[in-house]
Every structure is written in C-alpha cells, then in structure tokens.
Amino acid sequence: MMSSNSQHHGYARKTSFWKRIHLDIPLLLGILTLMTISLMVVYSATGGSSFMIKAHAIRIGIALLVMFFVAQIPPDTLRRWALPLFVVGVCLLIATLLFGYSSKGAQRWLDLGITKFQPSEAMKLILPIMVAHYITRHALPPKIKHVMFGFIIVLLPTLLIAKQPDLGTSILVASAGFFALFLAGMSWRIILFLAGAISAFIPVLWFFLMHGYQRQRVLTFLNPESDPLGSGYHIIQSKIAIGSGGLFGKGWLNGTQSQLEFLPERHTDFIFAVFSEEFGLVGVALLLLVYLFVIGRGLFIAARAQDPFSRVLAGSITLTFFVYLFVNIGMVSGILPVVGVPLPLVSYGGTSMMTLMLGFGMLMSIQTHRRFNK
Amino acid sequence: MFLNNRASIRNPSAEISLFIRRALIAFTTVLMLVLVLMVNLYQIQIKSHEAYQTRANGNRIKVIPVAPNRGLIFDRNGILLAENRPVHSLELVSEQIDDIEATVEKISQIISLTIDEKSQFFKSVKAQRRFKSIALKNKLTSEQVAKLSVNLHLLPGVSIEARLKRYYPFGASLTHVVGYVAKITKKEQQTIIDNEEQARYAATRDIGKQGIEKYYQRLLHGQAGYQEVEVNNRGRIIRVLNYHPPVHGQDLFLNIDIRLQQQAFNMLDGRRGAVVAIDPNNGAVLALVTSPSYDPNLFVHGISTKEYKKLLSRDKPLINRATLGAYPPASTVKPLLALAALENQVISETSYIQDPGWFKLPNVERKFKDHLAWGHGKVNLYRALEKSCNTFFYDLAYRLGIDKISEFMYKFGFGDYTGIDIHEEVSAIMPSRTWKKNRYNQPWYIGDTISLGIGQSYWTVTPLQLANSVAMVASNGKSFTPQILGASQSENGLLQIPAQQRSNIVLNNNDNWRIIHQGMWNVNNSPGGTAFKIFKDAPYASAGKTGTAQVASLSEDVKYDKKKIKERLRDNAIYVGYAPFQTPEIAISVAIENAGHGGSSAAPIARSLFDIYLDKNTSGLSSGLLQVKQKNLDKLGQTL
Numbered sequence A: 001m002m003s004s005n006s007q008h009h010g011y012a013r014k015t016s017f018w019k020r021i022h023l024d025i026p027l028l029l030g031i032l033t034l035m036t037i038s039l040m041v042v043y044s045a046t047g048g049s050s051f052m053i054k055a056h057a058i059r060i061g062i063a064l065l066v067m068f069f070v071a072q073i074p075p076d077t078l079r080r081w082a083l084p085l086f087v088v089g090v091c092l093l094i095a096t097l098l099f100g101y102s103s104k105g106a107q108r109w110l111d112l113g114i115t116k117f118q119p120s121e122a123m124k125l126i127l128p129i130m131v132a133h134y135i136t137r138h139a140l141p142p143k144i145k146h147v148m149f150g151f152i153i154v155l156l157p158t159l160l161i162a163k164q165p166d167l168g169t170s171i172l173v174a175s176a177g178f179f180a181l182f183l184a185g186m187s188w189r190i191i192l193f194l195a196g197a198i199s200a201f202i203p204v205l206w207f208f209l210m211h212g213y214q215r216q217r218v219l220t221f222l223n224p225e226s227d228p229l230g231s232g233y234h235i236i237q238s239k240i241a242i243g244s245g246g247l248f249g250k251g252w253l254n255g256t257q258s259q260l261e262f263l264p265e266r267h268t269d270f271i272f273a274v275f276s277e278e279f280g281l282v283g284v285a286l287l288l289l290v291y292l293f294v295i296g297r298g299l300f301i302a303a304r305a306q307d308p309f310s311r312v313l314a315g316s317i318t319l320t321f322f323v324y325l326f327v328n329i330g331m332v333s334g335i336l337p338v339v340g341v342p343l344p345l346v347s348y349g350g351t352s353m354m355t356l357m358l359g360f361g362m363l364m365s366i367q368t369h370r371r372f373n374k
Numbered sequence B: 001m002f003l004n005n006r007a008s009i010r011n012p013s014a015e016i017s018l019f020i021r022r023a024l025i026a027f028t029t030v031l032m033l034v035l036v037l038m039v040n041l042y043q044i045q046i047k048s049h050e051a052y053q054t055r056a057n058g059n060r061i062k063v064i065p066v067a068p069n070r071g072l073i074f075d076r077n078g079i080l081l082a083e084n085r086p087v088h089s090l091e092l093v094s095e096q097i098d099d100i101e102a103t104v105e106k107i108s109q110i111i112s113l114t115i116d117e118k119s120q121f122f123k124s125v126k127a128q129r130r131f132k133s134i135a136l137k138n139k140l141t142s143e144q145v146a147k148l149s150v151n152l153h154l155l156p157g158v159s160i161e162a163r164l165k166r167y168y169p170f171g172a173s174l175t176h177v178v179g180y181v182a183k184i185t186k187k188e189q190q191t192i193i194d195n196e197e198q199a200r201y202a203a204t205r206d207i208g209k210q211g212i213e214k215y216y217q218r219l220l221h222g223q224a225g226y227q228e229v230e231v232n233n234r235g236r237i238i239r240v241l242n243y244h245p246p247v248h249g250q251d252l253f254l255n256i257d258i259r260l261q262q263q264a265f266n267m268l269d270g271r272r273g274a275v276v277a278i279d280p281n282n283g284a285v286l287a288l289v290t291s292p293s294y295d296p297n298l299f300v301h302g303i304s305t306k307e308y309k310k311l312l313s314r315d316k317p318l319i320n321r322a323t324l325g326a327y328p329p330a331s332t333v334k335p336l337l338a339l340a341a342l343e344n345q346v347i348s349e350t351s352y353i354q355d356p357g358w359f360k361l362p363n364v365e366r367k368f369k370d371h372l373a374w375g376h377g378k379v380n381l382y383r384a385l386e387k388s389c390n391t392f393f394y395d396l397a398y399r400l401g402i403d404k405i406s407e408f409m410y411k412f413g414f415g416d417y418t419g420i421d422i423h424e425e426v427s428a429i430m431p432s433r434t435w436k437k438n439r440y441n442q443p444w445y446i447g448d449t450i451s452l453g454i455g456q457s458y459w460t461v462t463p464l465q466l467a468n469s470v471a472m473v474a475s476n477g478k479s480f481t482p483q484i485l486g487a488s489q490s491e492n493g494l495l496q497i498p499a500q501q502r503s504n505i506v507l508n509n510n511d512n513w514r515i516i517h518q519g520m521w522n523v524n525n526s527p528g529g530t531a532f533k534i535f536k537d538a539p540y541a542s543a544g545k546t547g548t549a550q551v552a553s554l555s556e557d558v559k560y561d562k563k564k565i566k567e568r569l570r571d572n573a574i575y576v577g578y579a580p581f582q583t584p585e586i587a588i589s590v591a592i593e594n595a596g597h598g599g600s601s602a603a604p605i606a607r608s609l610f611d612i613y614l615d616k617n618t619s620g621l622s623s624g625l626l627q628v629k630q631k632n633l634d635k636l637g638q639t640l
Helices: A002-008 A009-018 A025-047 A050-071 A075-099 A119-135 A142-162 A165-183 A188-209 A211-223 A233-245 A273-303 A310-333 A350-368 B004-007 B012-049 B049-060 B100-110 B115-127 B141-153 B171-178 B186-194 B209-217 B217-221 B258-268 B305-311 B330-343 B380-387 B392-398 B402-411 B434-441 B446-452 B463-474 B511-525 B604-616 B621-639
Strands: A100-101 A107-110 B061-066 B079-094 B133-137 B159-165 B182-183 B206-208 B224-230 B236-243 B251-254 B272-280 B283-291 B353-355 B358-360 B367-371 B376-379 B479-481 B485-489 B493-494 B500-504 B543-549 B572-579 B586-592
Touching: A009 A188, A025 A050, A025 A273, A050 A188, A050 A350, A075 A107, A075 A119, A075 A142, A075 A350, A100 B380, A119 A142, A119 A165, A119 A310, A119 A350, A165 A310, A165 B012, A188 B272, A233 A273, A233 A310, A233 B012, A233 B049, A273 A310, A273 A350, A273 B012, A310 A350, A310 B012, A310 B446, A350 B376, B012 B049, B049 B061, B049 B305, B061 B236, B079 B100, B079 B141, B079 B171, B100 B115, B100 B141, B100 B367, B100 B392, B115 B133, B133 B159, B171 B209, B171 B258, B171 B283, B186 B367, B206 B209, B209 B217, B209 B353, B251 B500, B258 B604, B272 B367, B272 B392, B272 B463, B330 B380, B330 B463, B330 B511, B330 B543, B330 B572, B353 B392, B358 B392, B380 B392, B380 B511, B392 B402, B392 B446, B402 B434, B402 B446, B463 B479, B463 B511, B463 B572, B463 B586, B511 B543, B511 B572, B572 B604, B586 B604
Parallel strands: none
Antiparallel strands: A100 A107, B061 B224, B079 B133, B079 B159, B182 B206, B224 B236, B251 B485, B272 B283, B272 B586, B353 B376, B358 B367, B479 B500, B485 B493, B543 B572, B572 B586
C-alpha cells in the first residue's frame, strides 16, 4: 500500500517527508553550499590548519543541529514567547553593562559560569520576534503610534548594545527591528522622516556618542592611505588582496596576501578578501548568486507564510542576513567603514554562525508549519 | 492599550499584498545594493587589477643582495696570505622585536655578553635603520651557536648569521703589504654612493683599508648578486623566486715571496726598520717588510680601544716604514754619486785623492770628518767605495755641485713617488736649490753640498726608493714601477700583470756601469770591504754598499761612541745590494733604526734573503705561478 502510493505520488510523498521533519530543501541546499565554501576558504585562510578546520566543521555540525531543532518549534510558540524573551534579553543586556566581561575595550560577554554568553547576539533574533509580534497584533498597515512604540522597542536594545560598545551588532539589531516595521507596512512618510532624522543625528553621533576608535575607523575608511601601517593597514591589505585576485583569482590556497599573512583577520571578518583573491571576480559573482538565492528563498518563504507574524519575522530575518552580507563585503572592499560584522555563514566563528542558523531554523519552521497550501 | 486594538478589523488579503509589495521593494533594493558591490568589486578586481597586483607582489617579493666572496690573496708561490673564513654572529632586527632590552636580557642568560658588547649594540640600534640587522655578538663559538640555536624560536627577530670574514694567516709580517679590511665607514659609504656603486656593494660590510686590500679593492671585491625571495608579513623567507649569482672578487697573486717576507720580519725581530727586495728585471716587489708591525686580524672584527692604544706606542707599528719612512741614505748612495761624477767627468776610474781624515772647503775653518780620524791615505774610486771613504765623496760632491747631483739623482727616482701599488707612500726629499728656497726660504750653501756627498744633509729616501735605485743600478739603468701585484685570476682565467717599464737611464759612457758594479762588488767580496765578512762564503757573487746614517749631529770634536749614546740617538744601519752579480735577480735595501753600523747590522738580513731567494733547490719561482694556478683551480673545483 505504501509502496504503490509512493510510486503514484512519489514527488508529493517526498516533499511531505521533508515537510514532516520541517526542513526546506532549497534553503538548506543554499546554506550547505555556503558552508562548503566556508570550509574551503577557512582551510585556505588558516594556512591549512587541520585543528582550525576540525573546530569549524564541528561548529557547522552543531549549528545545523540547532537549526533542525528550532525548525521543529511552531511559529506560534515563538510568538507566545516574544515578550518574555524580550524582557529577559533586555535584562541580560543591562546585566552585561553592569557585570559584563571586558575584552578589547568592549563589554559584551556575560560569564554564566560554565560558558560565556553574548546577550546582544540573542537580541538579533529576539528583537525581530518581539517587533513582529507587537506590530502584527494590530491591523496592517500599522498606525503611527504603533510604529512609534515599535521604534522604542527597537531603540532600547540597540542603544544598550551600542553602549558596550558594539557598533556592528547594534546596526544588525536595529536593522532587524526596522525591517520588521518596514515589512509590516509602516508608511513612507515615516520612513522619509526617519531618514531626515538620522542625517541630522549623524553629527550628534559623531561628536557625542562615538568612541575614539570608532571615529578612527570611519576616518580610516574615508582615507585608508593616510596611515597605511596603522589603522589603514587592514583595509589596504584587504583591497590589495581583492584587487590582485583579478578576474579568475590566484587559485585555491594560492592567495599570496592570505597565505603569506599580509591580510589580517583573514579567517574571520576579512575572509571575503581571501575568497576574492583566490577565486577572482568570477568566484565573487557566483558567491553573490548563492547569497541572492538564499535571500530570495527567504523572502519567498516570508511571502507564503500563513500569518502576519510569520511573514514579518521571516522577512526580517532574511533581510538582516543581507545586511550582514552587505556590511561585510562593503567594509572589506572599502565602501563602508570597518565594523565587526562577519561574512554570514562563511566567516570562522561560532557565535554568528549559531545566531544565523537559529534564524534559518525559524524560517524553516515558518515554511513547514503551514497548515494549508495556498 | 494592546487589547483595545486587537479587535480592529483585519483584511488578510490586503495585508498579504502589502507585504508582498514591501518584500519586492526590499528585494529590489537588495539587488541594487548587490550591484553596487559588484560594480565596486569590478573596479578593484578588473580596472585596478594591475596596480593591486603590483602592490601584492611588492608585499611578498623582496630583493635581497648577495655578497660576492672577496678574492683571495696568494704570494708568488701560491701560499695563501688572505682568506675568507665563516664567522657566526648573533644579529637582531629591531623592527621585528617588541622589547629589545628584554630580548638582550634573555640572550645574556643563554650566552655571556660583556658590557662593552651591549653598549656597542645599543649605540648601533639608535644609529641604524630599524629594518637592518645589527650584530650583538661577533665570533660566536660553536658551543654558543648550539646554545642559541635551540632557543632561537623563543627570540623573534634574532638570528645567527654566518658570514665570511677575512683572515690573515701570516699576521703582523704582512700587514703593511696586504693591509686589511674592516667595516665600511660613513665616509667610505659616501664615496661608494658618489661613485654610484651602491648596487655593487649592496651586501658588503667590509672594505679594504690599507695596502693591497685597499689599492685593489675593486678587483678583490667583485659585484653583488641578488635573490628575489617571497617573504611573509614578518619578513621570513618562504622561498627563493629568482637568483642572480654575485660575481666573486678576483684572486690576486702577489710578487711577494712569503719566505723572504717572513725571514726579514723575523730577523728584524721587533727592531724598528724596513727591508725591501725588488726583482731588477721587472720591478716585482719580492719583499716589503716593516717592523714593528701589528696583527691585521684585530681590525677585521673591530679593534677595541685598549688594543688600539697599544698600537700608538713610541715605536709606531702603524707606520709602513718601507714606504713612509724617510731615512738619510748615508753611504748607500755613494755608488750613485760616483756614477754621477764619472758621467760628468769630475773623476775618472783611476783618479785619486789624498785623505788626511778630513775635508775642508777653501778658506773655511770647518772640517768635514772622515770616519777614520787618521784618514785613508791615497784613495781612488774603488777604494773609496770599498772602505766607504767620506773624504773622497766630500771632495766629489764639492766638485759636482748641488745642481748636477740633484739632477742626476732624480733619474733614480729620489724625491719622487715610486708609484708602487699601495697608497701608503711618501716621496721623501731629494734636495735642490729650489727645494731649499721653497722649503726654508734660504739659499743653498756649499756646506749642504758637501754633506750630500755622504748621503746626509736634507737628503732622505724611503727603503723602497733605495731598493728601486739599486735595482736600476743592477740592471744597467732599466727602470720599472715597483709592482706588488703579479697576477690576478678571475672567471676568465689568469691574467699576468705586465711589468711597468719606465724610461731607462742612459749613460754617456756605458762602461761607467761596470765601474760602479765593480766598486759595489768590492764591498761584499774584497777582504777589506765593509760587508766582506757577511758575504764571504756565499755560493753566489753579490754586490752592495753599507751605510751608517747619523741621526743626531754630533759636534765637530766628539767621537761617536755607540755605548755612550742613548739608543734613540744611535746611527741608523743601512745596507743595499744585489745578487747574483752577473745576472741580478734580486736587489735589496735594509734600514734599521738606531742599530749602528750598516755592515754588521743590516747586511746579514740581505745575505739571508739572497740565500733563500737564489737557492734553486727550494724555489720553483719561475714555474711557481703556473703550478699555483693549477692548484687553485683544483681547490675551486673542490669547493664548488
């Protein structure tokens, strides 16, 4: 009986199997492609270190498992947990500022005894859940007062994170919240007003809120050659790596800038430069296509989600993923100042990988927990 | 507040289409931003590719100069006089070290460092450029090399460098011929820059400072090569991309015979003096000895202040007496004065004088004394040379006059540079009327001329000039520029340096050569000759002339008594000679300061050198060079 069924409805049965275990195959394939690229480039960037590549592979495995488990959680459960998660998240951020663990002049970690924990990372997901939950409680498009309150929800954790200071994460958290509001349909007038307000806010940010090293990063960004051995070194070496790659690149494991260690942070934030040097513009174009596929699939899942909360959440997660991508490539190739944002799913490092995969787990959950097909 | 709004009426399909519109706008924005990224990457990777490619290569490719090996120096028989030995030194590159003092402290726990070495090092650290390596300790022993090697990985920026350093196996005996090399000074560096030779010297640390090492610096040095290497961001060499080998310096074969050099140096035995031997047939310098001397190896690694102070002693070991020492020639120039007189027909082979023991100018009371107070009686030219009779030559000089004397002596190179191939040389003084006018603004007095007759007064010569003049006498007037260098050997083969002939001395009467040769033969061979005892059993015939130069002028009535005079005021002993008498192969001058009589002190050295040089059983001189060439080619083959 089963066998004749699968013969007649083979495709449908298969789909329903993946659906039953809550995995979205196209998205998973995109993610796995990026992870394969990641393993290759990290291997090259660490000079063929088997220790590093093993650690990276284990993290990827764990991240996939985490994604799988999160995918089993129905979106509705996430929605119900939105407020408690947010409250706990904000409390932890406050705790981090008060009792956090300092390294390299920033207080980002909370020591939980057995492990260190970065509450700002969790906030990258908690905030879009919270905003999506809050804004979709009402009819869409949202009313101005709801948008305003939404902004307060966004600003609270953003400022707490910026205070640590962690510019990269605060940008990502703020974007996630903003995208939720944008996708919910906040009016263009507010968006324009916001754009004006932000432009007006930049001088205030520059003179009163930014730290010395953050200002230095921006100055360096504007003219990296002013201090080629100091603060401009990263970006100059990175551009040399990218530029010397040319159209087809120098070949895997053959990038001189990375193999001879002229490129700093080559397996973490600047891994895109390693990739560009070794695979050239052609490789870069293919990589960006894979990313666009993942983003496209994410937005597709969002558009087909069954309720407003899922839609907004899925869209926000996907667009935040793009922000990672854009900020990272932008900074590595010199069109954005250097902020500590990794290349999503490719850079070495467990924390960002885990956060991203949690997000993708949610996307898969949203895709596979639909009760009916439209 | 939440609850009130929850009840608002929702339109799901409108919300969906609103979302899809927003999502599409977002996706379009995403595409546009990706396009922005791509355009920028296109600019970097395609448009500016070449510029970045160049910079990437500039990062990774470094050109490192490779020092050429300095040419070796051999004597005429192929004995090694200057070689290159590997020396290990501990070097630091300050750019690669975070805390230099801590690093030096760590090193001093592994091997002992003197306070001197440390202070010297820190001085250089301040003076040098940060990326240049600076030696902390030179001449590491193999034990120190081993101890440091195992700890090197704990000391970034510290390395043990093996370099070839000059070594002079014969030490002090050759210093004033071969010279030495030492670290290039700022001034020398400037000269290199002025001559646009930076590329040639790119990897060179030492340069010739004296003697042959300085004179033939260009030949010995060669041309630096270079290698293109790939380095990582810490400057460590990953691999060699390209290698252009250096052109090694040429090996030099000197005319010097180390046996003569050593023998003369040993016989001088620390006394102040000089010995020069020249081949009259070609001007080849066979020996050029100065005593006292010093060990040139002290200078190669940088001499300490204490050691250097020792060299500034009263005996002046730093002075090359053979070429810089100006001595009164005394009686050794009597054969030449006789020749001048014969040529000017002031005397003849048979003319004679009566020597009462003194010479007096007409109408002047002052007596010029002979060394025999009672005089030599009837004296002709032969007897005058054999006995070195002063009165005969007072009279002779008086009759010749200053102008004829100085004019004739210029022909034999007195008062002028010989042009020998080392830079350390003085011209000494051949006095003349104009010289005295210029020097002292005084007229020439007739008394000055009388003293010239016995090689005193203002007349000074260097031992080199003296030997060279004897070589001219021995070869009947053939004149050469004295040459220390005999041949050079490069990759293109052996190049013999031809003798540098000058215009010969042509006499009015060629027979006059025979007369003075005979006179000089008498000195060594006639039983009454002043050097007879020294040469009496020699297996060859030789000719010569002794000289005893007054250093301090004694008043007219005081008799010279060696024992009563302080050592520094005693006479200089001088001897000149050549051998074999018929076919001269070696001409020599020996000068020893404050040693007394030339016959007893100086002549034995000449005798000994003649013996060695003319002993055909031990010398393979004529064929020596060719054998050496073969030997060295074999050696080269082995080392390559």
